[in-house]
Amino acid sequence: MLAVAAPASSTTGYGEQLQGFEYPYPLHHFDLESQGQALQMGYMDVAPTGEANGHTAVLLHGKNFCAATWGDSIKALSAQGYRVVAPDQIGFCTSSKPEHYQYSFQQLSANTHALLSQLGIDKASVIGHSTGGMLATRYALLYPSNTEKLVLVNPIGLEDWKALGVPWRSVDQWYERELKLDAAGIRKYEQSTYYAGNWKPEYDRWVDMLAGLNKGPGHKRVAWNSALIYDMIFTQPVIYEMPQLKVPTVLLIGDADTTAIGSDIAPPQVKAKIGHYKVLGKQAAALIPGARLIEFAGMGHAPQMEDPAAFNKVLVEQLSQK
Template identity: 30%
Template sequence: MTIDLHYEIQGTGEAIALIHSGGADLRDWQSIAPLLAKKYQVITFDGRGAGQSPPPLEPANYVEDLTRLLDHIGIEKATLVGHSIGGQIATDFALTYPERVSKLVLVAPGLSGYQFSPEMEQWFAEVMAAAPDVEKMVKLMLERPIYSTIMNSPQSELMYEMTKHNTQRYFDWQSSEQIWPQPPAIARLHELQTQTLFIIGTKDSNDLFRIAELFKQVPDIRFAKIDGADHMPTLTHSVEVYSSICDFLSDQH
């Protein structure tokens, strides 16, 4: 089976697939993947339309993209670690293919079927209205409080560069529609059988805390809060995120 997505594999052992956030690419994991690779086989990849992967030519089906990637590499079962929309993809994948997921780690995840608050919707609209001025779009994106920690950190340059690259890439897309499994995950969280860890920064948005409340319906879930982290703990608090993941994976319960 051929796969057109750009991916990288580090380390050996049980498989862990890391799924990056929106506006980012596999660099989202650049501080965490090498740490996990000491013990696991770590797969990072650029989602369709991001990083070095080709743009979507038709409505994107990120869950099926992940399925095809794992099939291509020859991985039957993996732990999934998803950040932001990557967490949304991981959750939908675990609901669709429960037998293929060992454990589930969600870092500030999205949730299919969740209706964002009017202020969040307005922000998205403002960013899109600034097109095709990439600089302005990036500025509007990164000046939000959910990026205040990262933009005042040593990782701010990487965040800016990654956001700019992937905003620019957006203009190559033939379709910005997305296809998600039905019914949406928001109606099915109580059915999620996979052991789950939900990681959230204390400075993330109210929407994210509402999503965290909804995830309390998952039968076997635990929560980890990262003090002072915003929506990008993968880059600013990578050691804490890594430690939370390791504790969760080594716990045999």
């Protein structure tokens, strides 16, 4: 294991591709051409530490997360014989931040598929958390024959915020918002929304990761890509297409989660009716043919980080089921 990053009180920013922040496993880069640009995707490719079972697990991170936040799950899955691939999507973390990019979940799915093809992986179980759950759903819709199983961990996009009355923000407005991000604001938001009001010292590392990326030398490019990505998330809900999924699907839901894009500017009557994962998880499971729902009572947006041992036990069990 590599050395951990500096504590959240550090004033040192990280590079535009998160240079200076250590990942739990060796970091590789996949070079690709996309939208007329030469880009790079950072990723970890971890071999089984237990007896190889011939299966691959692909872990897709969320908006305010990175592949590194999957460290505990990578360890647990590799111990059970899985090859584990955890990429950073374009615009995030250790990957390129293009000056201009038309973000769509189809595009990010195609990029991920190209990476897996380059690695010689034809079929994999795809596990997506948060925004990564939206991406994993789109990936399974586009590439059902390449998706062995689909696991959605507190995915966002289980409701159409704009249709429910959340105000639209322009990309310029998102950009101005993202330029103001700092560690204190990130911590306050994550504690109230992601962790049901709780906080553990180990979460500080992830605040530092995000805050350091946002205050580093690529600050403006990072903020601009973040703004484009938020526009993608807000305008491309996947909930309407969940009934079309044709792969075995499991939902792993922390039922105390309250994440909802735009809730900070939504009118009180709108804010009151969005982000209720105790309801959203059940609604999504009912939409997806044959889906299984496992709820983590009292946990928030990131159960894999709140209680890694309990979460990874369930994840391994679900992946091994026929």
